[in-house]
Amino acid sequence: MINRLYTVSATLTAVIMATSEREAEIRFGLSFGEIKDQPIDAVADQEIRTEDDLPGHWDVECMPYGPRDNTLTIGEFLDVLPPLVVRDTKTVDMFAATPAAGEKA
Numbered sequence: 001m002i003n004r005l006y007t008v009s010a011t012l013t014a015v016i017m018a019t020s021e022r023e024a025e026i027r028f029g030l031s032f033g034e035i036k037d038q039p040i041d042a043v044a045d046q047e048i049r050t051e052d053d054l055p056g057h058w059d060v061e062c063m064p065y066g067p068r069d070n071t072l073t074i075g076e077f078l079d080v081l082p083p084l085v086v087r088d089t090k091t092v093d094m095f096a097a098t099p100a101a102g103e104k105a
Contacts, residue, residue: 005048005064005077007055011041020059049084 014035027076029030046053051060060075072080 001083003066003077004081005074006052007045009043009045011040013035013041014038048074049081052079067076082085 004032012035014028014031016024016027016031018027048054053075054060058074060073062074063072064070064074064077
């Protein structure tokens with residue numbers, strides 16, 4: 001299997017006692033050391049294929065999370081990523097892999 005880059009969203013839910021929503025947010029931050037041990041719901045959102053797919057403050061110089069032996073930055077990884085393969089689902093060609101529009105074979 002080929003490694004790929006994905007954005008992943010995680011939700012951490014805690015019950016906080018506070019006098020307001022703002023205070024609850026502040027207490028959550030202050031208590032994160034204890035809260036981080038709670039179960040986290042993680043969902044892979046999308047595959048990263050180009051620099052434009054990167055979220056927020058991430059850029060091509062960042063190191064992605066993943067295997068500890070990874071030495072590639074996101075940009076270096078994108079440079080060696082194989083082309084996206086699409087299949088024609090309406091003809092017999094659906095069984096043959098073809099490069100996506102605009103990509104080299």
